[in-house]
Amino acid sequence: MDEHFTAGQNAPLSTRTVRFTATASVLLDLCAFVVDDRLQVTSSDDAVFYNQPATTGVRIDGDAIVVDVDAIRPGARVLCAVGCERPVPVATCLTVATGRTVATFHVEPGAGTETALLCWEIYRHRDTWKVRALGQGYAGGLVEMFTAHGVDVEAPPEISATDAAQVQGEEVPTPAVGLSPLEMLWRIFEDAARSTAAYTSSIEFARQRLDDELSAAVTDPARRTGPEAERVRGRAQRRYDALVEAAESRYRDDSAALAAELLTLDATLPPALASWTSPAWKRANTASDGVLIGELTADHEFLRIPFGLPAPLSRPLWVEGDPAELGPVVSSLVVRLLAARPGTLVHLVDPGRSLAELEALTAARFAGPPVHDRAQVPAKLRGLADALDLDVLAQQVDGGVPTSPVLVVLGGFPYGYDHEDLLQIVRITRSVGGGRISVVLAGDPPDDDDPVVRILRSDAQTLPVDGRLADPWTGGRWVFTPDRLPTETEHLRGVLDGNSLQD
CATH class of the missing domain: 2.60.60.30 (sav2460 like domains)
Structure with a gap:
């Protein structure tokens, strides 16, 4: 049997x-x-x-x-x-x-x-x-x-x-009742992962069955050739085609249901997790427990799943790639982090001026002028690290109220920074701020990297511009495509400037 x-x-x-x-x-x-x-x-x-x-x-x-x-x-x-x-x-x-x-x-x-x-x-x-x-x-x-x-x-x-x-x-998984926005997206991702695994298993079964039937047919010398052999192969192929068609039909139905659920959900998500065309970007500021960083597709490409991370960032996030090409990816991430935590102040260090579009869009959130001059980088990083240390000390000594959340963005990393700069960055990334500090690094690490760069790579979570990952439920492989800032950004300014835009 x-x-x-x-x-x-x-x-x-x-x-x-x-x-x-x-x-x-x-x-x-x-x-x-x-x-x-x-x-x-x-x-x-x-x-x-x-x-x-x-x-x-x-x-x-x-x-x-x-x-x-x-x-x-x-x-x-x-x-x-x-x-x-x-x-x-x-x-x-x-x-x-x-x-x-x-x-x-x-x-x-x-x-x-x-x-x-x-x-x-x-x-x-x-x-x-x-x-x-x-x-x-x-x-x-x-x-x-x-x-x-x-x-x-x-x-x-x-x-x-x-x-x-x-x-x-x-x-x-978290119970369905009372799920946060990020948890809802992850629940849909889990459903998609299990549906994809069932589809893959069905296709593998159909293929194995076809192989077994064809192999059994050639073991009998009397049935290897002639009309009977053709009939045996034809029946095997028809059974295979029927199994594949049934599996694909089920998978398409599952994917269509999940796509409809995502479409409905998108209109209710906070801006940081919603699509760029969502009406959420025209509403008043809404905090979020996560940020959308890209989308996932299975090899079969029946469905695209939004993929998010918790906000604030629990670890530095290193966006890897050519600095000249990372602008839209880093800009998308920063805009979403600002939308997730209203009141966040940005410290931008960008010696290579690779994030010019981001500067124009987020100017209202800057804690100070962006740093472009290489000579000003050491003082900026040292001053920021000292300020964060003092803030943490004040909280530990007298329970002082922390100041506004901080987002540190370092462009052209690590080529635009010397060894001492890297040490100051380690101080910043390891500041204990109760979720107050998020750090984004953008750039490709050198092959023979500095020991401090290795420390930062170990501490950071890497976001490849193009890559693959395995889901945590079935181990299925997914293609990751990072989110990019849209070319038209005027509808985002209401959230970034702290104001509400009307439809």
């Missing part, structure tokens, strides 16, 4: 121990029931879920449910199921202990309302263990499913994706 099942399809089970796994664009709760011929449990002990991880013959093992058919009591069968936080397609898989796939089944929630799905039935027919794809859903979620199979549920059981993640040692 090694095939993709449709609802109702059954086949002999070729292994004595089978692992049930499932993936979707949201977190899932795996569960199982050991039931009789009427599909009822003997007692609530026959249900397996995060808070009751094992019964005789069935257990949770990491992100899988393992069924040992030889240990199942006589006359019983096993139902494998999932619960999800909202109705989404679910890709399920049965494998052996070595990881080899023996069967897959994609379950679609009926009428778009079902948040609990029966996926597989493992049962004995005469002397043979078999498996059947089910696909039955429950609009009432896990509570309805548990009750339908005779499990005593006195109150809604706390079988949530968050709790399951805690049991399995995964990072637990």
Whole structure:
């Protein structure tokens, strides 16, 4: 047995121990029931879920449910199921202990309302263990499913994706209720990551199945050539095409839903996280817990996901690239940081004059004249480091109220700075200001960098102008494209000048 099942399809089970796994664009709760011929449990002990991880013959093992058919009591069968936080397609898989796939089944929630799905039935027919794809859903979620199979549920059981993640040692996302703007964007990113991983898994399964069928066809000398060989290859290709088409259709639907959610969300985000065309840039100042720094796309490019960082910056942010080309990227970042924290004052050091557009746009926020003359750089950095140290000392001694937030922007870095300048920059980046100080460095480091530059690189978070990163949920690879300041900036001045612009 090694095939993709449709609802109702059954086949002999070729292994004595089978692992049930499932993936979707949201977190899932795996569960199982050991039931009789009427599909009822003997007692609530026959249900397996995060808070009751094992019964005789069935257990949770990491992100899988393992069924040992030889240990199942006589006359019983096993139902494998999932619960999800909202109705989404679910890709399920049965494998052996070595990881080899023996069967897959994609379950679609009926009428778009079902948040609990029966996926597989493992049962004995005469002397043979078999498996059947089910696909039955429950609009009432896990509570309805548990009750339908005779499990005593006195109150809604706390079988949530968050709790399951805690049991399995995964990072637990913030609950949907009360999410901050940055957390909402990260939740959509997580949904996109899981949807993309499910799509990739489906395509890989289809490709592996095609390879296996074509390989099996050529092992029989009588079927390697001629009309029969052509029919075998044709059937294999048609099955592959159907699987790919179904996977792409599901992925496009998921991506369209997320894109619609992003479009609606964009109008409600604070300026620092919103698109440049959002009406947020024409409203009064609104603080933000994060700043948009770019967008992510998967290799399939069905969807573009906004990508943000917390504000204020917890670490120096080093924007790497040719200083002559970094202007729009650094300008976008600085404008968004200023929008995120109304009242922030900017200290700009730019010996190479690579950020001229930024100067014109943010002049109202400067704490003093920008420094362009190389000879003035040491005094500026030393004075700023001393002032920050005194401010921190005042807070420690008498609990003085800190002054306005500070954003330090260093252009043409590190070529426009000598060793002593770099030491002063380390002092600035390591000032303890309770989130008051954010530092942006812009430029390419030299190959044989100064030891102090290495310290700064170690302390800083790097923002590549073009690069790739892995998402923290599935390890999927994403292409990162940094945000750039738009060519038309007049609509931004209301926020940057501290005033409100009317539509």
